[in-house]
Every structure is written in structure tokens, then in C-alpha cells.
Amino acid sequence: MKKLSYFLLFISYLLASCAKEDEPDTSNYFPRIFDGGLVFQAPSRIIQEGESAVYTGLLFSPKPVEKTKISWKVNGQEVSTDTAFTFAPKEGGEFEIKLEASYNGQTATRISKVLVSPSRYTPKPAARTVMSYLSENATAAGINWGDVTHIAFNGARVLPGGSVDFSKSNQNQNLDELVARGHINGVPVLLGVSGRLSGVDGWSLYNSNDFGSSISDPALRSSLVETLASYVQAHRLDGIDIMMTDLSNDDPAIAGGNAAAVTPFLTALKAALPQGALVTVTVTTNYMHWEYANLSAADWINVHAFENGVTVGPGAKPGQASPFNFMTAGATIWTNKGIPANKLVLGIPAFGLRYNELDANGNNASWGSYEYMPFSAILAADPGALERDSSTTIAKGVYYNGKPLVSQKATYIKNQGFRGAYVWAGNYDAAEANSLIKIISGILK
Incomplete structure (x- = not known):
């Protein structure tokens, strides 16, 4: 019996020891x-x-x-x-x-x-419009909300048959962030609606007719308006910009019909959107301006008054594609059509024309020898470019709107009583003190 008692005592000791060893030491445990x-x-x-x-x-x-x-x-x-x-x-x-x-x-x-x-907000007071028009690849990062009065985001691509591709507009809640930050800062955000664009410059793909054909057909137009109005309300947007850069077509009858359809499309959007929503129209300065019907229902008109088209193509002499006189001539086209200056917002580019190859005469070599370069990329390649309107250190030369030309344009806009300026594209702009939008805002305030 003694041996059994010692054995049981030993087993109890082992069990107690094991229990103590199994209990974790949490004295230095990190939560x-x-x-x-x-x-x-x-x-x-x-x-x-x-x-x-x-x-x-x-x-x-x-x-x-x-x-x-x-x-x-x-x-x-x-x-x-x-x-x-x-x-x-x-x-x-x-x-x-x-x-x-x-x-x-x-x-x-x-x-x-x-x-x-926020569910409600008050747009900040502004004497003039300073709008950053963002391309479909833009995000809210880098926007200086204190320098802009409005944001337009090219996030709705009209497809053949009147359907709409919104796939770029709200990737990772991109559009929702733009609206939230805009409204927190008192800045209305518009949805830019367009057909297919050709690239950096914001013009339509040559001979594209996706948007024009959709608004020219009454049934497709009605469906398109319903789709856009629903999207605007679901994302608490403040309205729509009709970015009509693809009206033209090789067939003059089609082009004219597309331009005439802008007015009923504009009217239908105004009726479908909530009261107080903005509807603006971005128009061209080429021959198509004769084809537009009455646009007076628009809250204002954005004039694509940059990129004259004479400095590209084989044999074209390198030079400024968006000069001061081209903007003023574009503005005059629309004031002559009876649109008051205080309803016109004039476009200024935040990109430059870069020549990669010149011919033996020093002119542009071919249709494939030039490209467009965001202003931020120009400054990255040539830090002193802000104070000029061209650079000879990049490729075969780059022509753009730097501080001198942008200041001249903004001063003209202010002195002549225009509603304001928009920059295409805001996400091509440089940051902080090098920002073209900041320069424009400082002059127009």
C-alpha cells in the first residue's frame, strides 16, 4: 500500500507540473x-x-x-x-x-x-467659374479644392445603340470619392458624357458617331436620358456636361442631324434631372458651330477653344497649337451666335504638343511623328518649363500653355466678362505652385 501511495503522489505531482507548464506565460504577451x-x-x-x-x-x-x-x-x-x-x-x-x-x-x-x-451642402460663392475637367482615368488625388469652383468628370461613354459604359467612372469608388470631397469643399461635380475620345487631347475618335447617332434617334435619346438621370441621382452628382466633340461625320447630313439633336437632348436632360441640377454643353470652334441649334437652355457653354489643328500632319511647321488668338476667335464665334459672355467658359489645355521627328525642312515628319504630353510630364522633363510656353530640350520640341500664356488668357477672360475657364484635363496639370489651375484661379478670383 505504501508503494501505491507514493506512486499516486508522484502521478499527482506530474499532472500538476504539466498543468503549470501548459498555462501560457502572458506577462510579456503582445495583444x-x-x-x-x-x-x-x-x-x-x-x-x-x-x-x-x-x-x-x-x-x-x-x-x-x-x-x-x-x-x-x-x-x-x-x-x-x-x-x-x-x-x-x-x-x-x-x-x-x-x-x-x-x-x-x-x-x-x-x-x-x-x-x-454629405446629403446637403452649399456651393461656395465664386465670382467666376474655374472648372477642372477630368479625363476618365482621373482620381480625386491631387485636386486642390480651394482653386476650383466646379469639377467635371468624363465618366460616361455613350456606346452604339444608346447604352452607356460607366466602367471607368467608379472604379474603387472613384466617382463617389470625387463627389464626397467635392461636396465637403462646396464644389459641385458634373458627369461628363461623351462618345469615344481619341486620347489626351479630348477630341473624338475620327468619324466616330456613337453619341451623335444615339441622341438623333428619339427612342434611343429617351432611353439614354433615363439611364443618365438615374446614374446622376444614385451617385448624388450635381448635373451633366454634354461633351459634344463627336458630332462631325464625313456625311454632312449626319453631322447636321447630330448637331440639331443636341437641343432636344439638352431639354430632356433638364426635365429628367432633379430641380437645380446643372446641364452644360461643351462645344467646338470648328465648322460644326454653324450646325448647332438653340443651346440657351444650358446653364453655361464650355468652348473647346484650344488646339487649332494647323501644327500637325506631314510638313506642318512646329508651333503653338493653342495660341491666345485661337481662344479669342473661338469665344467670338459664340458671342456672335448670341450667347452672352457671362454664359461662356473658355477652355485652356493642360497638355502640350510634342514633336518626335522632323523632316529635312524642320517641319513635322508625318502623322505618326507627334504626340501629346501632359503638363505635369513636361515639367518633370524640363523643370523650368512653367515660365515658358515651349521647350526645346524635350524630343524635337514641345509647345504648350505655360504660365505666360495661361496668365494672358485668364486676364482676357476676366476683363471681357466671360463666365470663366475650364482646364482639360485637370489630371494632366502640375501640382501646388506649378499648377495652371492655381494660376487661373488666382487671376479670376
Whole structure:
């Protein structure tokens, strides 16, 4: 019996020892947050006022969870100590949601940014329009909201048959971010609607008729208006710009019919959109201006008064494609048509014409020997280019609108009483002090 007692005592000692060894030493344990629901996976969320951002499915260690102090903070202020949190903002703005899990003096952290688009906002007062017209590949990054009064985003591509390709407009909630940041800063955001564009310059693909054919057919036009109006309301946009750069066609009858169809399309959009929504039209300065019907229902007209077309093509003499006199002549075309200056927004390019090959006479070599270059890329290649309107250090030369020419144009716009200026494309512009939009804004204010 003695041996049995000693044996049982030894077994009890071993079991007790094992139990002590199995118990983890948490004295130096670093707390952890397990995001099984991937609620912190995206660095930011974009929601509309009235919606919520929900953070659930989280696990914490060490266990039990009571050992870990949990803290949820919104913009630095603690709002909850629960294991889950629902952020229900009462106003628009940008918010930081921080989750902290603390144990024994150490803290694990997860952070989420939430951008809330306000349900109501007041457009900031502005004496004149300064609009950044963004191409379909633009994002909200880099926009100086203090320098612009309006944003237009070329995010709706009309396809043959009247359907619309919105695929570029809201990738990764891009459009929603533009609207949210715009409204937080008092800047209306318009949806630019166009046919197929040829590239950097914003003109239509040669002989394209996607948009024109869609608005010329009454049934297709009605369907198109309904599609666009629904999209504008769903994304809380402030209106639409009809970017009619593909009206022309080799057949004059088709071109004329397309131009005439802009007026009923404009009228139908005004009726379908919410009261107060903006509808503008971007028009050309080429021969097609004779074909346009009455555009007086537009809130204003954007004049594509840049890129004269005489400095490209085989044998063309290199030079400024968007000179001052071309803009003023384009403006005069539309004032002569009876459009008052205070309804005209004149276009200024944020890109340059680059020559890659010249012929023996020093002229452009061929249709394939030139290309267009964003203004930001010009400054990257030639840091001193801001103070000039051309550069000879890039390829065979680049001609663009730098500070001297942009200042001259903006001063003319102000002195002649025009509504303002727009820049195509805003995402081609340089940043901060080198920004053409900043220069224009400073003069027009």
C-alpha cells in the first residue's frame, strides 16, 4: 500500500507540473487583433450620410477577451469599448476610426478612414467659374479644392445603340470619392458624357458617331436620358456636361442631324434631372458651330477653344497649337451666335504638343511623328518649363500653355466678362505652385 501511495503522489505531482507548464506565460504577451471579416482590409471607406460603417467579426488575444482593454476612437475621441462598433455619422466629412487593443502596457492598433458624402451642402460663392475637367482615368488625388469652383468628370461613354459604359467612372469608388470631397469643399461635380475620345487631347475618335447617332434617334435619346438621370441621382452628382466633340461625320447630313439633336437632348436632360441640377454643353470652334441649334437652355457653354489643328500632319511647321488668338476667335464665334459672355467658359489645355521627328525642312515628319504630353510630364522633363510656353530640350520640341500664356488668357477672360475657364484635363496639370489651375484661379478670383 505504501508503494501505491507514493506512486499516486508522484502521478499527482506530474499532472500538476504539466498543468503549470501548459498555462501560457502572458506577462510579456503582445495583444493581437484578428480581422476575420476583413473590415479593416480597405484603407478607406466611402459612404453617404445616413449610411453606416460596421466593424464586426473581430477576435482578440490574449483570451479571455476581458484581459484585453478595447477602445474605439473616432478622430481621437473614445466612443466605445465593445468588441464591435457601428459608425453612424450625423454629417459629412472625413473621419478616422481607430481600434486599440491593450494588454499589460502594450497596444495593437487597426485604423480605417471613412469619407462621408454629405446629403446637403452649399456651393461656395465664386465670382467666376474655374472648372477642372477630368479625363476618365482621373482620381480625386491631387485636386486642390480651394482653386476650383466646379469639377467635371468624363465618366460616361455613350456606346452604339444608346447604352452607356460607366466602367471607368467608379472604379474603387472613384466617382463617389470625387463627389464626397467635392461636396465637403462646396464644389459641385458634373458627369461628363461623351462618345469615344481619341486620347489626351479630348477630341473624338475620327468619324466616330456613337453619341451623335444615339441622341438623333428619339427612342434611343429617351432611353439614354433615363439611364443618365438615374446614374446622376444614385451617385448624388450635381448635373451633366454634354461633351459634344463627336458630332462631325464625313456625311454632312449626319453631322447636321447630330448637331440639331443636341437641343432636344439638352431639354430632356433638364426635365429628367432633379430641380437645380446643372446641364452644360461643351462645344467646338470648328465648322460644326454653324450646325448647332438653340443651346440657351444650358446653364453655361464650355468652348473647346484650344488646339487649332494647323501644327500637325506631314510638313506642318512646329508651333503653338493653342495660341491666345485661337481662344479669342473661338469665344467670338459664340458671342456672335448670341450667347452672352457671362454664359461662356473658355477652355485652356493642360497638355502640350510634342514633336518626335522632323523632316529635312524642320517641319513635322508625318502623322505618326507627334504626340501629346501632359503638363505635369513636361515639367518633370524640363523643370523650368512653367515660365515658358515651349521647350526645346524635350524630343524635337514641345509647345504648350505655360504660365505666360495661361496668365494672358485668364486676364482676357476676366476683363471681357466671360463666365470663366475650364482646364482639360485637370489630371494632366502640375501640382501646388506649378499648377495652371492655381494660376487661373488666382487671376479670376
